[in-house]
Amino acid sequence: MRYTLRDHLSELLRLAAPVVVARTGILTMATADIVMLGHYGAADVAWYGIGVTPFIVLLLIGIGLLTGTLVMTSHARGAGRLADCGPVWRRSLPYALLIGLAGMVISQFAEPFFLVIGQSPAIAAGGGAVTAIAGLALAPTLIHSNSTYFMEGLARPLPGMTVILGGNLLNVLLNWLLIFGHWGLPEMGAEGAIIATSIVRCCMAVALAGYIWWLPDRETFGIRRPLEGGWWRGGGEQWRLGYAAGVSQGVESTAFNSLTMMAGLLGPVALASYSISLNLTALIFMLALGFGAATAVRVGAARGAGDHHRMVAAGWIGLGATAAIMAALGILLWFMRGKVAAFYTSDADLHVILPILFGIVAFFVILDGGQVVMTFALRGAGDAWVPTAIHLMSFFMVMIPAAWVLAFPMGFGVIGLVISIALGAGAALLALSLRFRLVSTRP
Numbered sequence: 224m225r226y227t228l229r230d231h232l233s234e235l236l237r238l239a240a241p242v243v244v245a246r247t248g249i250l251t252m253a254t255a256d257i258v259m260l261g262h263y264g265a266a267d268v269a270w271y272g273i274g275v276t277p278f279i280v281l282l283l284i285g286i287g288l289l290t291g292t293l294v295m296t297s298h299a300r301g302a303g304r305l306a307d308c309g310p311v312w313r314r315s316l317p318y319a320l321l322i323g324l325a326g327m328v329i330s331q332f333a334e335p336f337f338l339v340i341g342q343s344p345a346i347a348a349g350g351g352a353v354t355a356i357a358g359l360a361l362a363p364t365l366i367h368s369n370s371t372y373f374m375e376g377l378a379r380p381l382p383g384m385t386v387i388l389g390g391n392l393l394n395v396l397l398n399w400l401l402i403f404g405h406w407g408l409p410e411m412g413a414e415g416a417i418i419a420t421s422i423v424r425c426c427m428a429v430a431l432a433g434y435i436w437w438l439p440d441r442e443t444f445g446i447r448r449p450l451e452g453g454w455w456r457g458g459g460e461q462w463r464l465g466y467a468a469g470v471s472q473g474v475e476s477t478a479f480n481s482l483t484m485m486a487g488l489l490g491p492v493a494l495a496s497y498s499i500s501l502n503l504t505a506l507i508f509m510l511a512l513g514f515g516a517a518t519a520v521r522v523g524a525a526r527g528a529g530d531h532h533r534m535v536a537a538g539w540i541g542l543g544a545t546a547a548i549m550a551a552l553g554i555l556l557w558f559m560r561g562k563v564a565a566f567y568t569s570d571a572d573l574h575v576i577l578p579i580l581f582g583i584v585a586f587f588v589i590l591d592g593g594q595v596v597m598t599f600a601l602r603g604a605g606d607a608w609v610p611t612a613i614h615l616m617s618f619f620m621v622m623i624p625a626a627w628v629l630a631f632p633m634g635f636g637v638i639g640l641v642i643s644i645a646l647g648a649g650a651a652l653l654a655l656s657l658r659f660r661l662v663s664t665r666p
Contacts, residue, residue: 235517235537235544241380243513248387250502250509252394252423256416257502259398261568266349267413268568269491272498273346274353274413276480277333278361280473281326285365287472288322289315291464292369294602296376297520301527309445312373312435319369323362330358342487346494353417360421363428370431375516376523377444386431394423468602471611478618478647482626482640489630492572493637499567500580500641504591507552507584511592514545515599522603535663538600542593542656549592556585580641587645590652597655604662613654622647 253275260267292315299307334351338344371383397419404410411418438446479501486497518541525534556563564577594617601610622643629639 232540232544234521235514235541240513241384243510244384244388247506247509247513248384248391250506251391252420254502254506255391255395255398256420257499258567259395259402260413260416261499261570261573263402263412265495265568265570265573266345266491267416268495268498269346269487270349271353271413271416272350272494272501273337273342273483273487274333274350274417275357276350276483277336277354278326278330278357280476280480281329281358281361282364283476284469284473285319285322285326285361286368287469288465289319289365289369289372290468290602291315291462293372293376293516293519294464294523294605296373297378297523297603298527300377301524305443306445306448308373308377309441309448310450311376312369312446313448313450315369315373316366316432319365320362323365326361327358330354330361337487340484342484346487346491349413353413356414356417356421360424363425367424367428367431370428370435372516373435374431375520378520378524382434383431386427386434389430390423390427393426394419397422464602464605467608467611471598471614474611474614475618478623479644481623482643485626485630486637486640489636492576495568495570496573496576496580497637497640499573499577500584500637503556503563503567503581504584504588504644507549507556507588508591508595510552511545511549511588511595514541514548514592515596517541518545518596519599519603522600526604534604538597538604538659538663541600542596545592545596546589549589553585553588556588557582560585576637579638583638583641583645587648590645590648594648594651594655597652597659600659601655601662604659606658606662609658610655613651613658617651617654618647621650 256271257268260271292311295311296308299305299311333354334347337347337350342350367386371380374380374383398416400406400408401411401415401419404415409415435441435446438444441447483494483497483501486494518537521537521541522534525531525537560578560581563581564574567577568574598610598614625646626640626643629635629642630637633639635642
């Protein structure tokens, strides 16, 4: 079958739309937390912002390690080996549990870590409590992410979207109860927000995994088929792709969140404003992440089917569509940056700096969105470690040094931190695009 541009865009949008909703829905829970805390108190925003930072790093490393679920499921589906899809998901469940339990242990040591890197005792105590609570839900969160990857690999992203939408509604209700202390419950601020979100993450894990287990066509996909030789054996390429993606996402998230630590050294207002800007960036980034996942599924399916031309076209069309959407969102954000700041907080000090930061975000979302789509395209094409090396160089050798120089020696403060993100994302997009062009020349 010869695909036209219209065919490519139609399939991309069909896969991406529910994936975007599901990916964005994951972050809108954190956005609801920050917005509701923004109208509760700036200190709680700062504690929440720095407290979720180690959790996000651990979560993204875990999600990266599970990337093989998405890619190998799409490969098996594209090759017509439907009965091999279910074992991919089954192998990843104990893997997700082990990763989550390890991360939970690490999360309990956040407060001394914050003190060691120079945060004030108040920020270290408030942020450390948030990290410890968030870590308790890391394993269920990874099980939910693994199940979402599986359904997306089957080109059935709607169940994941439905679960995340229900989770967001529950999260707002629990936030209202636990942040502000309604219905006789204690007023808990930042700790209440993270408790609410953690409860919701556990519920979503049970809901989506249960849906997969009881799929009407579970026999076709081998959902309950016994795994030959145990869950670890037979997952060679699946684990290899996950190792590379886990390191890559760990590098990127560590780099981004190290800027949060720098913001903490600049004071509570700088930390709160950076946390809000990073949340807005991540919210828009989730749109690109959805298009990236859809691109990986299309590239992986074409590779599994042996259609090189369609594989290459799927990658470049994914980048073009994402860049167009990011540009439109950037223009919209530029003209509405003041109103968006008012939505996030009613604090007067934050109202001064946030519109400036949002103006910078409006520019670099195109670069950030493009680099994540190119990363997913390379993953779908089976390119494991080169994207990881590119992320390492772009974020650790470009973004972090630029952030420090701009924020401290040059005196730009939190504005310099946000500018450095644009520099790192631009370097990554250029290098990843060149890499995909090289991969595209191979038969």
